[in-house]
Amino acid sequence: xxxxxxxxxxxxxxxxxxxxxxxxxxxxxxxxxxxxxxxxxxxxxxxxxxxxxxxxxxxxxxxxxxxxxxxxxxxxxxxxxxxxxxxxxxxxxxxxxxxxxxxxxxxxxxxxxxxxxxxxxxxxxxxxxxxxxxxxxxxxxxxxxxxxxxxxxxxxxxxxxxxxxxxxxxxxxxxxxxxxxxxxxxxxxxxxxxxxxxxxxxxxxxxxxxxxxxxxxx
Amino acid sequence: xxxxxxxxxxxxxxxxxxxxxxxxxxxxxxxxxxxxxxxxxxxxxxxxxxxxxxxxxxxxxxxxxxxxxxxxxxxxxxxxxxxxxxxxxxxxxxxxxxxxxxxxxxxxxxxxxxxxxxxxxxxxxxxxxxxxxxxxxxxxxxxxxxxxxxxxxxxxxxxxxxxxxxxxxxxxxxxxxxxxxxxxxxxxxxxxxxxxxxxxxxxxxxxxxxxxxxxxxxxxxxxxxxxxxxxxxxxxxxxxxxxxxxxxxxx
Numbered sequence: 001x002x003x004x005x006x007x008x009x010x011x012x013x014x015x016x017x018x019x020x021x022x023x024x025x026x027x028x029x030x031x032x033x034x035x036x037x038x039x040x041x042x043x044x045x046x047x048x049x050x051x052x053x054x055x056x057x058x059x060x061x062x063x064x065x066x067x068x069x070x071x072x073x074x075x076x077x078x079x080x081x082x083x084x085x086x087x088x089x090x091x092x093x094x095x096x097x098x099x100x101x102x103x104x105x106x107x108x109x110x111x112x113x114x115x116x117x118x119x120x121x122x123x124x125x126x127x128x129x130x131x132x133x134x135x136x137x138x139x140x141x142x143x144x145x146x147x148x149x150x151x152x153x154x155x156x157x158x159x160x161x162x163x164x165x166x167x168x169x170x171x172x173x174x175x176x177x178x179x180x181x182x183x184x185x186x187x188x189x190x191x192x193x194x195x196x197x198x199x200x201x202x203x204x205x206x207x208x209x210x211x212x213x214x215x216x217x218x
Numbered sequence: 219x220x221x222x223x224x225x226x227x228x229x230x231x232x233x234x235x236x237x238x239x240x241x242x243x244x245x246x247x248x249x250x251x252x253x254x255x256x257x258x259x260x261x262x263x264x265x266x267x268x269x270x271x272x273x274x275x276x277x278x279x280x281x282x283x284x285x286x287x288x289x290x291x292x293x294x295x296x297x298x299x300x301x302x303x304x305x306x307x308x309x310x311x312x313x314x315x316x317x318x319x320x321x322x323x324x325x326x327x328x329x330x331x332x333x334x335x336x337x338x339x340x341x342x343x344x345x346x347x348x349x350x351x352x353x354x355x356x357x358x359x360x361x362x363x364x365x366x367x368x369x370x371x372x373x374x375x376x377x378x379x380x381x382x383x384x385x386x387x388x389x390x391x392x393x394x395x396x397x398x399x400x401x402x403x404x405x406x407x408x409x410x411x412x413x414x415x416x417x418x419x420x421x422x423x424x425x426x427x428x429x430x431x432x433x434x435x436x437x438x439x440x441x442x443x444x445x446x447x448x449x450x451x452x453x454x455x456x457x458x459x460x461x462x463x464x465x466x467x468x469x
Contacts, residue, residue, distance in 0.1 A: 070390050078437055
């Protein structure tokens with residue numbers, strides 16, 4: 001997910017950079033031509049993992065009003081960071097059931113529509129930016145908390161060692177989530193701007209400036 | 219009635235949840251008691267003052283006054299803690315007290331942790347499973363001092379119930395064994411006199427009511443008045459039990 005963010009953020013380095021990253025995943029630089037089906041396969045795999053993950057995570061969610069009420073009461077009285085973090089994870093996870101599914105389905109059926117113009121048109125003309133904005137917030141918060149809690153659960157990185165080591169890891173997690181959110185928001189803004197400027201020619205595909213990119217495989 | 223009566227000048231207001239489940243006419247309600255704070259006053263002293271001078275019917279438990287017996291666990295401003303280890307100067311002047319949740323209420327601030335702890339101990343078999351009858355006429359086998367120290371560290375648990383009351387999982391699922399239970403099994407697993415192997419422990423704690431039910435909210439560690447390394451014990455037992463699960467689980 002974090003690596004995905006870095007790839008998507010390549011738009012901040014320029015349209016050519018993003019175009020190259022998108023084609024890379026379609027095998028362009030290996031086979032000399034693009035196979036968008038590779039992206040579909042990736043999206044299908046991730047969608048399957050999402051369903052599996054959701055199924056496993058569901059076991060932990062309160063299954064009755066009594067449980068939900070007991071937990072709410074407990075969290076409000078305890079005023080405890082890790083207990084609050086879990087609640088955020090549940091809320092964002094629930095949102096991701098829907099948001100991530102929409103995004104993954106779109107990538108599954110339109111794998112070829114990833115590029116500086118194609119993506120920006122989807123964001124602006126396709127009116128996907130509100131979904132992407134909420135998805136970005138939910139996924140970053142969910143993943144940051146999730147990985148931190150995984151470390152605490154199994155005792156990785158000294159997370160279960162002491163109060164201090166856990167607090168340090170929590171600060172690191174919050175910093176990382178903040179940095180990635182900033183990068184994500186900037187990236188989304190870049191697609192919005194490009195999409196807005198390109199709104200009259202929506203649907204047109206980007207042709208890279210650099211001649212060596214246009215020329216085919218390396 | 220107390221020797222140290224040097225007043226701090228603060229007036230404390232104790233909001234206490236009152237209820238007597240034995241009395242059909244009783245319903246849960248908050249009652250407020252006001253008293254003057256003295257130097258070094260603990261909640262234990264304040265509660266005794268209330269009982270001695272304001273309301274003799276107030277129910278709460280204490281034995282040792284020194285954080286050793288685990289009797290005076292209660293919700294102090296919503297967080298589980300020991301009344302005898304809580305200085306009033308660190309909180310208040312308005313202090314809300316309630317009985318620990320999860321455990322059976324005896325009355326007011328008094329709960330029956332013993333009943334819960336006994337049920338947990340019987341379920342998890344928290345005693346040394348020795349190979350044979352102990353030889354009472356011979357010296358015990360020697361134990362490495364470092365190992366004895368490690369076991370003693372986990373044995374510092376006083377079963378006050380704070381970890382259970384601070385656990386979101388236990389609040390939602392009454393059959394969860396809690397950090398106190400997992401910590402106990404971690405203690406017996408260290409003990410060379412105990413003949414049980416991981417397959418036997420897996421039967422007891424490798425379940426959804428055991429370590430795999432834990433949601434890692436870690437309220438247990440953060441409220442433990444003895445400062446036990448509960449997060450580390452939970453992570454350790456979880457790793458061992460996951461490994462055992464991969465090896466085929468129980469016997």
